[in-house]
Amino acid sequence: NAGVMQNPRHLVRRRGQEARLRCSPMKGHSHVYWYRQLPEEGLKFMVYLQKENIIDESGMPKERFSAEFPKEGPSILRIQQVVRGDSAAYFCASSPVVAGYEQYFGPGTRLTVT
């Protein structure tokens, strides 16, 4: 059973460009979470999705950020018009349906905005 897959592992964007981060959850997992980790910080929750539904986006900035988890294909975190402050590691996690279950993390995408 493959783990959570994220790509790309490293992404460099110039200010004003768009960044697209992809996450494929573990097989059988229908819950996807995105977290952001700034340097020297813990992970901060951004958004929680199930297939075709955003359940909780309370941690996501209101502008420039969006997320989706379509019926087919990976979950996408999209950042439009990136700024230097968006430079961070973005982690995706997935879990099965059971409440309180472990979230399995992907290896993360390190975004650098130049």
Next chain:
Amino acid sequence: AQTVTQSQPEMSVQEAETVTLSCTYDTSESNYYLFWYKQPPSRQMILVIRQEAYKQQNATENRFSVNFQKAAKSFSLKISDSQLGDTAMYFCAFMIDQGGSEKLVFGKGTKLTVNP
């Protein structure tokens, strides 16, 4: 608001010795889950141990055990017989089931170095 505090930014321990990492949290919920995650230099987040708040018995996982004090809202991690491979950032986190959203709230982490 739910918060997690890890008061030790950095710690070090000699190989084969025991070390305890501290974690306190703040929540008004009565039912929640607590976790310790390890993040080695590869940055991969790895679950170390998990505890349900309704269980009084402290969780153990091989060399890793917790001291869960619900009234004090304390959840410390003890690593016995430390190994060089335990060198990593350790994050304490908790999760509540709030309206169907099971997000993790993380502390800022403790950087643990195991010295040979």
